Structures are given as structure tokens and as C-alpha cells.
Amino acid sequence: MADFDTGLQRNQANYAPLTPIDYLQRAASVYGDRLAIVHGPIRQNWAETNRRCKQLAVALRQLGVERNSTVAVLLHNTPAMVEAHFGVPMSGGVLCSLNVRLDTDSLIFCLEHGEAEVLLVDSEFEAHIPQIRRKLPHLVIIQVNDALGPQNIQPFAELDYESFLASAKDLDNWQMPADEWDAIALNYTSGTTGNPKGVVYHHRGAALNAMSNILEWDMAKHPVYMWTLPLFHCNGWCFAWTVAARAGVNVCLRKFDAKVCLDLIRDEKVTHYCAAPVVHSALANAPDDLKKGIDHTVKGLIAGAAPPEAVLASMEKMGFDITHVYGLTEVYGPASVCVEHDSWQDLTIEERARLKSRQGVRYHLQAGLSVKNPSTMDDVKANGEEMGELMFRGNIVMKGYLKNPHATQEAFEGGWFHTGDLGVMHKDGYVQIRDRSKDIIISGGENISSIEVEDVLYKYPGVANCAVVALSDEKWGEIPVAFVELKEGAQIQEDEILDYCRENLARFKVPKKIIFGELQKTATGKIQKYELRKQAQALLASPSK
Template sequence: MADFDTGLGRNAANYAALTPLDFIARAAEVYGARTAIVHGGLRQDWADTYRRTRRLASALRKLGIGKNDTVSAMLPNTPAMVEAHFGVPMAGAVLNALNIRLDTESIAFMLRHGEAKVLLIDSEFAAMARQLKEQLPALKIVEVYDELGPPPVAGERFGELKYETLLAGGDENFAWQLPADEWDAIALNYTSGTTGDPKGVVYHHRGAAINAISNILEWDMPKHPVYLWTLPMFHCNGWCFPWTVAARAGVNVCLRKFEPKLVFDLIREHGVSHYCAAPIVHAALANAPENWREGIRGPVRGMVAGAPPPAAVLAKMEAMDFELAHVYGLTEVYGPAAVCAEQDDWAAKSVDERAVLKSRQGVRYHLQSGVTVLSPETMAPVRADGEEIGEIMFRGNICMKGYLKNDKATQEAFAGGWFHTGDLGVMSADGYIKIKDRSKDIIISGGENISSVEVEDVLYRHPSVLAAAVVAQPDEKWGETPCAFVELKEGAQVQAQDLIDFCRSHLAAFKAPKAVYFGPLPKTSTGKIQKFELRKRMKSNSAIDV
């Protein structure tokens, strides 16, 4: 037996830690003159972007920031947010991108829990910054002004120094170092915290780099894509796309706030080739006035994630020459870690048949080791028959380090050597997984399990429905029955009974909603419908038919 170990160890010549930070260094070296960021009147190339990120890293070091120090960012999708994804970890620190839609109390909890030392915060949130400073006097607040955001107010300050002043004090030739260990933390992201305090999900450099590369592979992303930031960068670090775009030396088209018409205008003006968004965002684009799309040359490639996209939305997007890739994941797996990889023979199927196939969560990402459906009690695989329900689980390089300061939750999440998603699903004969529901969203009516997702998918097929969510409502006879909350398209008129009858024509009668409530649905900042709010509403009997 040959000895393949002695004298064949790692050294500086044959091993370097994986990190997405090296992507921007290469983009600047090879494509430095190419545009990196577009925002309003700003056009910033990769060489300048790299210089600015090194200035940021150097300036943070001068503030005393080093390895494992947390630097938080409360920023919309602006150039500073792109720069923070590189400059903060170049300083050895951990980037904590905060949800800009949260209240002061929630943000203060995250800053305390993550032990943030510096907060980069947009001028839009100046009032909150002042409140945070009162609660966290040791926190150093950096004011960030954006070309399209609120301008400075003479004589008014909400932080110690301004972002551009901070960068001016940094060295554009700062000799940042690769992480000593690719397992070092690169980012901290907080879960939604729908029950109790949110959990801090810790990402490592290895996973961030690998998921960024997997994004390229899943999309067959060419060099120099033009990427529109419809997805918040605070959400799973924009699913790792700040690093993905750098790896391909693409263009970051920034977007402070999602507006359907503005999205179409930016796609037309800049030749946007790629974007990501939740199903509700795609639905808004699919249902926008046709004249908004005039002059757009496809294909435009989008990724959709979150709840299973309704087949009707997928069909509409296809008709617009928007090619959607359906991905699936959670904060704990860096955003997407599974993809509904299309097969060649799907092209011969009808639009509706393709939409049904593409609505599945699919198979593992290229660089994820596994995704499967197991019994959470026995950890045995379910039958690949599309019927037996189990829990969807992941394992591999695209999984978090764990939950910050929460050993119990980390151990529970990784029990049995798999990450437990809490999503219930089935495995089909072709090896593709499909979500049936979150474990807490399964409706048990008279002993029968009803998938709320299945009912929602039928509701989305109705021409008047813009958005829908199905939850359980108490029932004296059956224990609980499904009810639907529905947002209608502008100008649409339909009665509750019409939607109930429509569902009964496509589902077993017991699965059809017994009540329909009309009105705006509560949503997260990423467009995900907050079903827990609807469940609370039903339990308190506060839902009304309007």
C-alpha cells in the first residue's frame, strides 16, 4: 500500500481557505474597468469597489474591530450594503445584516445578542438610530447617506461619523488576509422569531463561497451578468448573491424598494439578465399592466424561493419570457440549497404541466451533499411514492455552523446527522422533493390531514386571486377546518362562495376552505406571507369577513 500522506501535507503553495472575499479580488484584477454597481446616477467599477472595500476594512480595524467582532448593517439594497459584504469580513469581523422592516425593540435585541460593536445605518432610519444609541451607548453608529435616500439635515446627527468619512480614513491598499480557517464565521443572520426570540444563524466562509458558486452552477450564469437587487441583501445575505455577482464580475443594479413598474424600467434600461424574489414579488410582476413590459427583451432569468410558487404564476412568467428557476432552502442553509432542476423532456409538456413540475422543491444544489425526506422519529427514508409524508432534511457544506449562544437548539437542529428543516414533504419516484406544508401548517380535520399549500395552489389558479393563505380555524365538529385569506387583483370582484365552489371543483370537499376572508395579507419584508399572524387571528376570533 502506497503512503499518500507522509510528506504530502498542506502548505501555503497547495492550500488556501475557501472564502468569497477572493472573488472581489479577482474581479478587480481581471475586470477592474467593468461596471460593478449601478445606482441612480452612480456607476462604480470593480477596481474602485475593491478599493472602497479595503478602505472599509482598514477603517474598521482602526476602530478596534477584529476577528469575531460583529459589525451590523441596517441598509436597503444600496452600494454601501454591497461593500459591507466584503469590507466587514476583510477586517476579520462578522457581518450582521439586519432586517430593515423590524421595530426598534427587535433590532436592539439582535444587536445585544450578537454583541455588535459598530452599526452602519441608512439615513432613512435616523430616528431609530437615536433610540438605539440611548439603549446601547457603547455601540458606534456610522451614518450612511445614499443618493436616492434621505439627504443629511443641516445640524442634525444620528451617529458618530459618516460612512464616507469612515472610508476616507482607511487604506485602499489594506493588506487583508484570508481567514486562518475557512470555518471562521463570516455572517450572522437572525431568523424571523415567530415564536420567542429570533435565533442567530452563523455562516462560515466555506459555506458562503460554496453556495455562491452553486448559484452560478444552478443558473449556468455566464460572465458579467446584470443582476437586479429585488431580493433584500439582509435576507440570508441576499442568498449569497453579493458574492456570486463578484465571482462572475457582474453588475449589481441596486434597488432601495421594490416597485413593479420601477423593476420593469430598470430591466429595460440596464438589460437586467438575472434577479431573485419571493413568490409574492413574482406574482406582482406577472399581474402588472402589460404596457409596463414593453421594450423588454428576454429571456430574463429569475429565481423564486419561499413558499411553493403557484402553478398559475409560473405559467404567466413563462409567457412573459421570464425563465424561473425554483429554489428552496432556509436561513440555516444560506438561503437556497435545493433546486428544481429542469429535465429536457419537460419542454414537450404543456405550460400547465411544466408549471406543476417546476413548482416542486427539487434536488440538492450542486455543492450540497444531500437533501431528502426522512421520518423525524426514526430517521428512516420515506417511500419515494409522492404520498408518504416526512420531514425535509439537508446535510453538507451549505449548512450553518449553528445557532449563536444556543447549544440546545443547535443540537436539536442537527440531530441524527441531518439539518431538520421543520418542513413536511414527500419524495417522488424521480427523486424530487415537494413541500406539503410546515409541520405547524398541516390542518387536521376529522382525523384527515389537509395540506394548506395544496389548497393555496388551487386558489392561485382562480383569475381573481392575487395572493392567498390557508390556515386552520376551530370547528366544534371537526376539531379544525381550513379557512382562506385572500387578496384580490385590482378591480376584481368575487364572492367567498365562488372561491369555495372553485376549490371544491378541484379538491376533495373536505379540503376546500369553509370560510374566505378578504383583505391585505400580513407579509414579511421579503414578501413572505406571515401565516402565524393569520393563525393568531383565527384563534382570537378576530378575523372578519370584509
């Protein structure tokens, strides 16, 4: 047997830690004069972007930021946010991107728990600063005055972003990670019950998920990527790093607006974007005159909830090529993809949409995706019927939860990451979510999948968005209640929808009540079911008997 170890050790010549920082360096070196960022009047190339990221890294190091220092940002999808995704890790620090919709107390919790030393904050969020200062007097706050943000805002911090960048002295004073297992980012979960958990990413996972994004999308060089997805959400599913790897264009967007997005798609020739189903639905349901002039291929990733077949079908009719991916904060955003097959093109749009609504198979660089019985850790039968919990393992799984070893151990029980999503494995190896474990409605001993009911509702003409939640009931334990948001101009009566549901669902699955109105959504476009549960309880205080 040959000895393949002695004298064949890892060294500087044959090994370098994986990191997405390297993607920026290559883009600047090879494609320095190509456009990197578009934002209103700003058109910035990759060489300029690299220089600004170096300035940010150096300025942070001059403040004392080093390995494992937490640098938090409270920013929209602006140039500064893109730059922070490179400049912060280039300083050795760990990027903590905060949800812009959090209240002040929640922001303070994240800043304290993550031991943030620096906070970059958009001037729009000035109102949070006095309370943050009182609670965290040693936090260094840097004010970012965005070109398309509020104007004429008085200074509320000792430092402003542009002056801070200009203060950088030695632009070689930045670093690559010594170890690819070093933390690159800290992302807080939504915290719908109790305090949010701090999910820690490493450089290796960030680099590999960025590469997997390219592979799953067959992304060619120089894509034009529109930031409909918040960069604070799983670091924009790692696409800040993905776009750099392909030397593409970041089309920045402070807030989602269907008209603005369609204008950008037309004017900037946007080729790619990612979003939750409600965002895709808003684009599909926009007036036809807003879509005029868009005659190039546009690719979209859809995730955040199981996409309704009706939404997928409407996007395809619009000419957009939509791919369904699935993941969670703990797996760097998307870690599985519904890979399409050539044979699907022979199917009707509706049949194709049904197949595309599945969560699919593992990402190229994720080691495993399975559906298991969480008690025994046995695989469920691949029959599309036996339910289990979706689980991941491999390179694109978090380091763990910051300062929470018990939750980390629980999440990794049995050598797999437990998602909390319930689903089935089909005979072709594709997984499909039936529901979140907390969203299964148990009525009279029968399990009702809210997703199944929602899929039926979405197909009814005039329905723009919907959500089905459980309401406590003395007789049945729980009953399904549906919230329905109508398309502009649509007029639908409750009895019409209920009759339709009775024709398409088992009797016990039919919602007991339809509540019309705009659905509350998170900053990432997810429908806030926990808020809808509270709303249903308040509106229907006298449950049915």
C-alpha cells in the same frame, strides 16, 4: 500500499481557505474597469468597488474590529450594503445584516445577542437610534446617507459612511480568513415565536453556495443582477458573492416597486433576479404597457414558499425563465433546485409548472437532501405519498446557532439538518413540500395541506395572492380559512370561490371562510401566516359548530 500522507501535507503552496473575498479580488484584478454597481446616479466599476471595500475594512480595523468582532448593518439594497458584504469580512469581522422591518426592541435584541461593536445604519432608520444608544452606549454608529434615500437628514451619529471610508490609512491592512471555518456572517431567523436564533455562516459555506448559485443557473460571465431580494435575507442568498465571482453588475434597489423593476430590467438589460412568489406575481400582473421593450431573456429564481403553479405559468407566458429553488436561513438560502429536463419542453405550460413547483434535488455543492421519518431517521418511500421531514447535510449548512447549543444539537440530530418542512420524495428523486409542520391543518382527524388548497385558489381568475391558515374550531379541532388578495380591477364573490373549491378539492379541504384584502408580507415578500392566524381568530371569534 502506497503512503499518500508522509511529505504530502497541506501548505501555503497547495492550500488556501475558501472565501468569497477572493471573488472580489479576482473581479477587480481581471475586470477592474467593468461596471459593478448601478444605483441612480452611481455607476461604479469593480476596481472602485474593491478600493471602497478595502477602505471599509481598514477603517473598521482602525476602530479595533478583528476576528469574531460583530459588525451590524441596517441597510436597504444599496451600494454600501454590497460593500459591507466584502469590507466587513475583510476586516476579520462578522457581518450581521439586520431585517429592516424589525421594531426597535427586536433590533436591540439582535445587537445585544450578537455583541455588535459597530452599526452601519441608513439615514431612513434614524428613529431607532435614540433607544439603541440608551441601551447600547458603547456601540459605534455610522450613518449612511444613500444617494436615493432621505435627503437633508441631520447627522445623528458621530461618523458618516463616506468620511469613515476616507479615514482609512493603510489600504493593505485587511485580511483573508486564517481558516475557512471562521465565521463570515450572523443572520437572525424571523423569530415568529420567541426570540430569533442567530445563524452563523462560515467562509467555506458562503464561497461554495455562491459557486453553486452559478452552477444551478448556468450563469455566464457578467450577469446584470437586480436586487429584488433583500440582502439582509440569508445575505441575499449569497448572491452578493455570486455576482462578484462572475464580475457582474449589482443593480441596487432600495424597495420593491413593480414599475421601477420593469424599468430597470428594460433600461439596464437585467438578466437575473431572485424573489419570493408574491414579487414574481406582482411583475406578472403589472399592466402590459409597463412590460413593453423587454425583449431579452430574463432569468428568475423563485423561493420563500412553494410557488403556485399559476404564478409559474404566468411568468412563463410573460417570457421570463423561472427556476424554483428551496432552502432556509440555516442553509445559506437556497440549497436545492428543481432541475428542469429537456423532455419537459414537450409538456403544456400547466404541466411544466406543476413539475417546476417541486423543491427538487440538492445543490451541486450540497452533500445531501433527503426526506426522512424524524423519529426513526429512515428514508420515506419514493412514491410521492409517504410524508416525512426534509433534511439537508453537507457543505452548505450553518455552523450552528450562536449561544444556543441545545437548539444546534436538536437541529443536527442524527447527522442531518432538520428543516421542519414536511414533504414527499417522488420516484424520480425530486422532493416536494406538502407543508410546514406548523402549517398542516388537522380537521376532524384529517390532515389538510395549506399549500394544496392555495394552489387551487391561485388558479382562479382574478386571484393575485392567497394564504390558507388554520382556525380553532370546537367541533373539528381546526378548520381552513383562506385569505385572498385580488388583482387590480377584479371583482369576485365569496360564493364563487367556494363553489370553485368544491369542484377541485375534497369536501373537508374546502375553506370554511374567504377573507378578502391585502395580505401582510415580510420584507422578503413572504406572506405572514402567523399574523393571518391572529387576524382570522379576531375576525371569526365565534367558530363554526
